[in-house]
Amino acid sequence: MPDHLIRKLEHFTRLSAADRLALHGLARSVRAVGRHQDLLRDGDSPRHVSLVLEGWACRYKQLEDGRRQIVAHVLPGDFCDGYLLVLRALDHAVGTLTPVRVAEIPSTALMEVLDQHPRIMQALWWETLVAAAIQREWTVSLGQRTALERVAHLFCELFWRLRMIGLTEGDTCPLPLTQVEIADTLGLTNVHVNRMLHQMRGAGLIVLKSKRLTILDLPALQDIALFNAGYLHLGREGSHLDAEG
Template identity: 45%
Template sequence: MIRKLESIFTLSEDERHALQTLPMQVVAIKTDQAIVREGDSPSRACLILSGFACTYKVTAQGKRQIVSFNLPGDLPDLQSLHLTVLDNSISTISPCSVGFIQHEDLRDICERYPRLTAAFWRETLIDAAIFREWVLNVGRRDAYTRMAHVLCELLTRLRAVGLVEDHACDLPITQGEFADAIGVSTVHVNRVLQQLRADGLIELTGDRLKVPDWDRLKEAGEFDPTYLHLESNQAAA
């Protein structure tokens, strides 16, 4: 969490220490398990410590739309600190270690360290920016561009928390989950990934992604990292 916040906000030593000593209940959660559900009124926020999760909505017909992938360091339901009822669900998509932080402890640390309030506010604003970019991605880009864009975003966000090495990272996301994220069928996702491979833009081995040509993948995905509002130049690396 500290690494994630420091990618978007400059923290003091006292603020880092306060975050390190924040009371937290750590729980191991298996793949495809709910962390919180739409309609819940939680008294705590969840922090993804390891593993991947997703935020999603479901139609009346049971079709799922993933609206963001949640990576280590993310607080995907931070809005529950101020919104009484959740309007989305969050589920694991790989085995996860999740830290649950009581709302009262978050409110206390924000009162004692007002700049952390600003850091958390910036975090939620960037979440909103990601949602806007995803609306554009699903609504106006073709499937090839959508997939390239999502892969660029994931690599950039993982790099910001130190989980990318030489343009390669673990990516435990299934083709079905990518389909729910970019709004196409699983079969179409498979075709798009095969085309990205054939074009020399990605290499996928199991759950491992490597990007041989970062500039070309960014171009293919129309990816401009401005909406991630990172404080460093990691997005351009």
């Protein structure tokens, strides 16, 4: 089941059959959760680690007066937490954006796998660092990019991340976000997101319909977004750790 996770990790290093088997063994207990539910609440300290197998979720923080900021998108193959081995309490919430299937992994089981499979340990370490790099790039977007550039950049990033886990088809990918959710991601209002989408459609850059995004001209979109994929570290940077065969 954790095919997306495996596919993602293999952008870092090639796993052995035993590695893959171990990862499959982790996704034993699976839970289905509906749309717009909280998987984790701010302040929680869950006992197990959750891995999203299918569907989209997001990390978000809410200010006292109601303002909400989505701080990360959690796609299939992403962990919800993974931090709780060290930190006592979560400093943000995790909510579903679509119906989701999550594997609940006892932290002892995860630790055992990490001990016995150093290649997985390295790959998950890489995964953590890429997540941090994405967070930094979001800081750049919110701090420096205009509204149009932000939307374009988000679409480029999601397209690359989805392609990494095999969820694109040609120039098309799922995009189950509402305009309000895009706005909460980019620090904009839904009204202005709508206007930017209008503009991008008018320029023949994208088609967005029925929760699917088609990028008609990826190079042009990347130019507009000042998008540079380097921060996603997709160059198989752990190839020296590759498994044989």
